[in-house]
Amino acid sequence: MFGAFDFAGVTQTLPTTTFETELTRRVGDKTVKIMHVGPAHTPGDTLVHVPEDKVVFTGGILFIEGHPIMWEGPVSNWVDACNRIMAMDVETVVPGHGPITDKKGVAAVRDYLLYIEKEARKRFDAGLSAFDAAADINLSDYDSWGDRERIVINAATLYKEFTGDKTPNDAVGLFGQMAALAKRQGRL
Template identity: 35%
Template sequence: MSITGGDVVDLGAGLYAWLPPKRGWGLANCGLLVSPQGALWIDTPYDPLLAGQFLAESEKRLPDGVTIDRIVVTHANGDHFWGAGVLPGAEIIATREAREHIHYDPTPQQQHMLVTNSDPATPLGAYLGRHFGVFDWSSTEPVRPTTYFTGELELTLGEFTVQVSSLPPAHTSGDLIVHLPAQRTVFSGDVIFSSSADHPGDHPVHWAGPLDNVIAACERVLATGAEVIVPGHGPVLDRAGVREHIGYLSYVRERAHAFHTEGVPAPEAARRVIREHRYPALGLPERLVVTIGSEYRHLDGRDDMPGVLQVMSEVAAVAHEVESAVADGGPA
């Protein structure tokens, strides 16, 4: 089983967004900027199959003689990064801080082995198989950025300016946003997840935090003056959509702080927020385990990060509880 297809949205002035055909773990938005002098990607799909599909769509839009020779990576999660292998000669640009998250995540082949070798009879094995079994990293070699920067980086692509700005720790420890002034567009990476009535999305997942930084990153996107915002996942947004997302983040922050003050453990706080059912259209509510766990670490003054396997085990356990509740007639 594999995922195929994807919508290409023409944003004007040589800029395109590639949107995966469904929502879920690992299905990230990507960008293509084209000029007669060159082309670049903003992020890559998760595995070689999806990356090959994005490459094929990109090549349809390239002028004769133009190749894609640069990739700007908004952060080092594999679903935005691991597909870079289909452009083996491209310069890969990331923040210096992204190195930390590269070392935190498993390699593609480690993740492939974890997914394929996990016991499907367990909550974790079933969860990994259901959400990650559609991807194939069996022959995916690790990729590494070739250019690191700190602060601000300005690129020129023909007549277009590409303004790349690093962020304090938010979704991960090495996030950046890409502002394209001529197109009045920002690619935000995963500091923004989106949803709409026509295209419902998923709950965000934030590995680093705190949520104050995530909200500040959203405000920074608005401060560019951009009218079009391409989030890391979900449909393309306008400015009002970003403000709505800030409202979601503020709600999760308020509830996490309230439960922390009451002495409620982080996993139980996530369960309680899920049961409040404030955003019923969003999928994957179990990802609140990650985001609220990150917020608790900051409230406790800790800078440690639990292992990915431990976190995903907790996520899978809560997902199993949510699914059991639905089966018994409770809310999703």
């Protein structure tokens, strides 16, 4: 996944239709509503709602049974996206990561985001580093979720949000910190 890719023979095809906030299309006899809700997980976070089927495809907005990874933020966009899904007339929620869910899964992700924001803020205000905050936040309510070391990136992104720092995260350094935290917690 991190190795070099051979793009020989691949022709880049740029989109012919773009949108800023929302786009509605008809696909056969169905309405498809495409909504930009990012940046949150990434800059281009998008929901795709098919009202006739009461289904929404969430892309990276939802990580079910796994800790989300907040590369971009702000967290408020992510929470707003979850609330937007909760307000939809949907029965089936197809996440970008993890198994198909319903609104309970959406609420769990939203509640996690609100919890880590609150907990990171306490530690930020107390003067802890982002890494120390990540190590200190109690995630026992999320023990069944995979990839708990992602709290390192989430805390780092939240700390940047708290200070207004717009520089991109140091992905390599943060992956090293995730490994260090997993090792410290006996999971590596």
